[in-house]
Amino acid sequence: MGLSVWCHDQAGPFPTVPYTGPSWQPEGKAACQPHEYQRAGTVKLLTLLHPAEGQVRVKGTASCTNTILHGWLKAELTAILQTLPGPAIPSDPTSLRTVWEGWQADLTIKPTLLADVPPLRMLLILDNLAGHKTPAFVGWLFAHGIRPLYTPLGGSWLNMAESIQRILKRRALNGPYPTTPEQITAWFEAVAAHWNQEPTPFEWGGKRQARRQRQRERRHALGGSGAYTRTPIRRRPTLSYAHKHDK
Numbered sequence: 001m002g003l004s005v006w007c008h009d010q011a012g013p014f015p016t017v018p019y020t021g022p023s024w025q026p027e028g029k030a031a032c033q034p035h036e037y038q039r040a041g042t043v044k045l046l047t048l049l050h051p052a053e054g055q056v057r058v059k060g061t062a063s064c065t066n067t068i069l070h071g072w073l074k075a076e077l078t079a080i081l082q083t084l085p086g087p088a089i090p091s092d093p094t095s096l097r098t099v100w101e102g103w104q105a106d107l108t109i110k111p112t113l114l115a116d117v118p119p120l121r122m123l124l125i126l127d128n129l130a131g132h133k134t135p136a137f138v139g140w141l142f143a144h145g146i147r148p149l150y151t152p153l154g155g156s157w158l159n160m161a162e163s164i165q166r167i168l169k170r171r172a173l174n175g176p177y178p179t180t181p182e183q184i185t186a187w188f189e190a191v192a193a194h195w196n197q198e199p200t201p202f203e204w205g206g207k208r209q210a211r212r213q214r215q216r217e218r219r220h221a222l223g224g225s226g227a228y229t230r231t232p233i234r235r236r237p238t239l240s241y242a243h244k245h246d247k
Contacts, residue, residue: 004084007049007125008073009161010064013042014173014184021174033177041181045168045188046072048080049161054199056164058192060185066131074140077122081144084121096120114142121145127156160202168192 018033025031044064048057057076061068096117104110124141126132128150141148151158171194172187 001120002085003120004080004122005051005125006077006080006122007051007159007161009047009049009127009156009159009165010044010069011047011162011165011169012044014045014169015042016040016178016180016184018177019173019175021170023175031175037177038179040179043181043184043188045165047161047165047168048073048076049164049202051160051202054164054201055196056168056192056199058168058188060181060188062181066134066137069131070134070137070140073137077124077141077144077146081121081146111138111142114139118143118145120147122147124148125159125161126150127159128153163202164195168195171195 016039017037020033023031041062043060043062046059046061046064046069049055059072061072096119097113099120101113122145124146126148131137132148132150138148156162168188168191171191173184176187178184178187
């Protein structure tokens with residue numbers, strides 16, 4: 001349909017504490033972290049992911065109120081819309097409303113559409129939070145041709161933005177000891193910029209799922225209990241009834 005799909009999520013808070021993880025140290029001289037530290041604040045990470053290309057946009061903030069979150073999303077989404085090609089769907093009012101209504105045909109709660117809906121240009125995946133459903137924010141999305149889609153309750157893992165956040169956290173905070181929130185923000189923004197130089201597209205059933213499937217196939221079930229082992233257990237050969245009776 002020519003629609004751009006983006007995912008949004010918030011991660012954190014990340015405090016100023018020593019983080020465990022690997023480090024480039026000489027063999028036998030492991031990196032040591034202090035046992036005493038001061039909590040100088042926390043950082044919340046705002047994230048926008050484009051799964052088709054793997055491009056990510058991030059921002060570190062001390063708090064994540066609706067004012068801060070919605071302001072950042074509006075600025076980023078406006079910049080993204082300016083880079084998109086023109087809408088590929090019909091532009092007459094009747095066809096436009098039919099397209100919008102088709103996206104909420106099976107919803108339990110249907111947001112009220114605007115009287116004059118614009119061409120639909122983007123789908124935005126969001127977690128099922130109350131702040132994401134405020135009328136002013138949803139109305140702004142509709143006015144700019146953006147259709148919000150909320151993950152089901154208990155199904156936030158369906159939001160691919162959580163995957164990129166885990167990758168960025170591992171690269172930014174595995175091993176070091178940040179002493180200020182500004183350091184954490186700078187590290188997240190640095191790893192995101194490095195990631196965007198050669199991003200990896202995100203897709204369901206991609207290479208990651210193939211690796212997990214191969215890993216499952218290498219496991220051996222234990223007595224049908226649901227437990228597994230990586231190596232098969234050696235079993236003693238069983239004797240037949242006739243063999244045992246002869247002995």
